[in-house]
Structures are given as structure tokens and as C-alpha cells.
Amino acid sequence: MARPQTIDGKIDIKSLSLSELTELLVEQGHPKFRARQVYKWVWNKGVTSFHDMTNVSKTARKQLDEAFVIDFLEPAMQLDSADGTKKFVWELRDESHIESVLIPDPGIPGHSKPRMTLCMSSQVGCAMACSFCLTGDLGFKRNLRVAEILNQALQVQQSLPEGERITNLVFMGMGEPLHNITNLIRSLEVLLDESALNFSHRKITVSTVGLVPQMARLAAATPVNLAVSLNATTNESRSQVMPITRRYPLSQLMDGCRDFPLPHAKRITFEYVMMAGFNDSWDDAARLVKLMSGVKSKVNLIPYNENPQREILRPSEDHVKAFQHFLVKRGVQTSIRTTRGIDISAACGQLGKATQGMRIEEAGIEGPTISLD
Numbered sequence: 001m002a003r004p005q006t007i008d009g010k011i012d013i014k015s016l017s018l019s020e021l022t023e024l025l026v027e028q029g030h031p032k033f034r035a036r037q038v039y040k041w042v043w044n045k046g047v048t049s050f051h052d053m054t055n056v057s058k059t060a061r062k063q064l065d066e067a068f069v070i071d072f073l074e075p076a077m078q079l080d081s082a083d084g085t086k087k088f089v090w091e092l093r094d095e096s097h098i099e100s101v102l103i104p105d106p107g108i109p110g111h112s113k114p115r116m117t118l119c120m121s122s123q124v125g126c127a128m129a130c131s132f133c134l135t136g137d138l139g140f141k142r143n144l145r146v147a148e149i150l151n152q153a154l155q156v157q158q159s160l161p162e163g164e165r166i167t168n169l170v171f172m173g174m175g176e177p178l179h180n181i182t183n184l185i186r187s188l189e190v191l192l193d194e195s196a197l198n199f200s201h202r203k204i205t206v207s208t209v210g211l212v213p214q215m216a217r218l219a220a221a222t223p224v225n226l227a228v229s230l231n232a233t234t235n236e237s238r239s240q241v242m243p244i245t246r247r248y249p250l251s252q253l254m255d256g257c258r259d260f261p262l263p264h265a266k267r268i269t270f271e272y273v274m275m276a277g278f279n280d281s282w283d284d285a286a287r288l289v290k291l292m293s294g295v296k297s298k299v300n301l302i303p304y305n306e307n308p309q310r311e312i313l314r315p316s317e318d319h320v321k322a323f324q325h326f327l328v329k330r331g332v333q334t335s336i337r338t339t340r341g342i343d344i345s346a347a348c349g350q351l352g353k354a355t356q357g358m359r360i361e362e363a364g365i366e367g368p369t370i371s372l373d
């Protein structure tokens with residue numbers, strides 16, 4: 001068993017898989033069935049105290065309370081968009097902040113089902129320094145613990161009216177999820193566990209700037225969907241906006257994608273933030289077609305959401321559509337992402353503004369790659 005994560009000397013129960021909890025409880029003299037009982041209280045009922053576990057004896061509850069802690073995020077702010085998107089700002093124990101964004105999509109009758117997608121953060125700040133991203137300005141603060149990742153899903157789910165459920169999870173908020181891969185994989189285990197949060201691997205997408213070795217490690221651990229934030233078609237231009245390109249050039253990244261094991265119907269999503277005059281020429285489109293060759297892929301075009309902190313311009317709607325048409329005609333499955341939550345600064349590239357009000361020049365959470373797939 002990996003060393004359990006602790007808070008104030010007690011074991012953080014939300015950092016444990018069911019088998020790890022079983023092992024620990026049996027070691028502490030509890031009967032084997034106790035772990036499943038406790039796990040259900042924690043993940044299905046979302047209790048905040050062991051004393052609420054009414055089918056557990058008082059003595060056992062006291063023992064549990066002495067050994068473990070049930071961690072929760074402090075809600076700091078919630079913003080509701082006119083289009084139904086909700087932004088949740090959470091305060092962590094060390095007073096830093098993260099954000100999660102809930103994106104309801106009614107679907108299109110006969111074409112797509114209704115969805116409720118939660119975009120989750122994986123780190124405080126980010127080390128990847130992508131130049132178009134406000135979180136990149138923050139630099140890296142720290143990795144989120146397993147409970148801090150999972151509580152975003154649990155607590156947003158708890159905030160929903162009876163009968164409504166999060167259907168999809170995307171790791172595209174603050175941070176590079178594969179830079180926190182150990183806690184990410186542990187979190188995925190709990191998200192996928194039917195006695196815990198019970199999501200299907202088909203409904204979870206992890207987005208990366210292209211940390212090639214960690215992509216292989218993720219694939220070996222779990223079959224969730226992969227999204228790659230691509231955003232440019234040459235090493236030179238990509239290095240300008242995504243410094244990680246200097247470590248893993250495009251050829252290495254695309255080889256990693258070709259080697260990524262994909263079940264029959266799955267494809268890797270390539271996020272392409274379109275920035276006028278930077279990556280939206282016909283030469284770029286032609287190179288993008290070439291890059292996609294031999295990869296089971298779909299391209300998601302994301303017209304840049306302009307903001308006062310960057311001089312980057314959004315291409316016209318007509319140009320984005322023509323760019324999509326160019327790719328589709330050459331056999332590349334391509335969609336255009338709809339901008340959501342722009343009035344509450346929850347759209348791609350806008351996250352962090354709410355937190356800025358609370359932490360002045362710090363803060364900033366951004367999700368340039370929220371996928372609506």
C-alpha cells in the first residue's frame with residue numbers, strides 16, 4: 001500500500017481505495033465488512049463526520065474518528081452564468097483557491113444526449129507556463145491531494161437538485177493533471193469504483209500539454225479518455241506558447257499519441273486554441289492534417305476567448321468554420337467548441353478572474369481545454 005495521506009496526524013480517509021481502507025481497518029481490529037460500510041457513508045452519502053454513520057457502533061465511530069479525518073473543501077464563491085454554467089471557487093486548508101466549472105448541455109434531440117460536465121482542477125497554479133493561459137502566470141504552487149481532487153466532484157454533485165447528476169468529468173481546469181499523476185491515478189481509482197463515485201471511464205477525460213512518459217503511465221493504469229492540448233503545428237511556434245515543446249517536441253508527442261493504447265471506438269482529442277494570425281493560416285491547417293495522420297484523433301477547435309491580460313485575438317467565426325471545413329474535407333474529424341459561461345469568466349481561458357478579486361494579484365485558474373465531448 002502507498003503511504004496514506006494525512007491531515008494533522010490523522011489518515012485522510014478520502015485518499016484511500018476500498019482495498020486500502022479494508023487493509024487498514026482490519027489491522028486496527030475492525031471486521032472486514034466495516035470498510036465497505038464506511039466507504040459508502042463517505043462517498044455515497046457524503047457525510048462530514050464519523051458520528052453520522054448511524055449503522056456503525058458508537059465505539060467503532062469513536063475509533064474511526066481518532067484514526068481518520070473526512071476532508072472537505074470550503075466553498076468560497078459560486079457564480080452562475082445566464083447559460084446555466086456554474087463556477088465553484090473553493091478555499092483549501094492552506095488558504096489557496098481552486099475552481100471547478102459545471103457545464104450543463106441539454107443535448108440535441110436525435111443527435112446528442114443531455115450532459116452535465118464538470119471541469120476539475122488538479123494543481124494550485126501550474127508549472128507549464130503556457131503563454132496564453134492565466135494560470136501559467138501563477139507558476140506552480142502545489143499538487144492537489146487526492147481528497148482535494150475528488151471533493152470537487154463529490155461536493156458539486158451534492159449541490160445539485162435531486163435527480164440531477166454529473167455525467168462527464170474533464171481534468172482541464174487549473175494545473176497539468178499528468179504533472180500530478182500519482183494523485184490523479186489514485187483519484188481516478190475512486191472515481192471509477194462503483195462503491196464510491198461510480199463514473200464510467202468513457203465519461204472521464206484527462207487533458208495534457210503532452211507529458212509523453214506520463215501519458216504511457218496513465219494508459220497503463222486506467223482506460224480514461226485522453227485530450228492533448230496542441231495549439232500549434234511547428235516546434236518553433238508551439239515552443240513560443242507552450243514551453244513544454246522544448247522537452248517533448250511534436251514528433252515525440254505524436255509518436256506517444258500513436259502508441260497510446262485506445263479501445264476500438266476511442267480517439268484522442270486534440271485541443272487547438274485558435275489565435276488569429278498565430279496558428280490559423282492555411283499552412284497551419286495543412287500541417288495539422290499531416291500531424292493527425294495515423295492517429296485515431298478528433299480535433300476540437302477553440303476560438304480564443306479574448307481578455308484584457310493578453311493581446312491575443314480571436315479569429316472570426318467564418319474563418320474558424322472555414323478552417324474546420326478544410327480539416328474535415330481531408331478526413332480529420334473536427335468540432336468547434338461552443339463558448340460557455342463567458343459572463344461569469346468561466347469560459348476557456350477566462351478562469352481565475354473570480355479568484356483574482358479574492359487574492360488580488362495572485363490567483364488565476366484557467367481551463368483552455370474544457371471539452372464538451
Ligand code: SF4
Nearest residue numbers: 126128130133136175
Ligand atoms: S494551459 Fe493548462 S498546462 Fe498550460 S499553463 Fe494553463 S493550466 Fe497549465
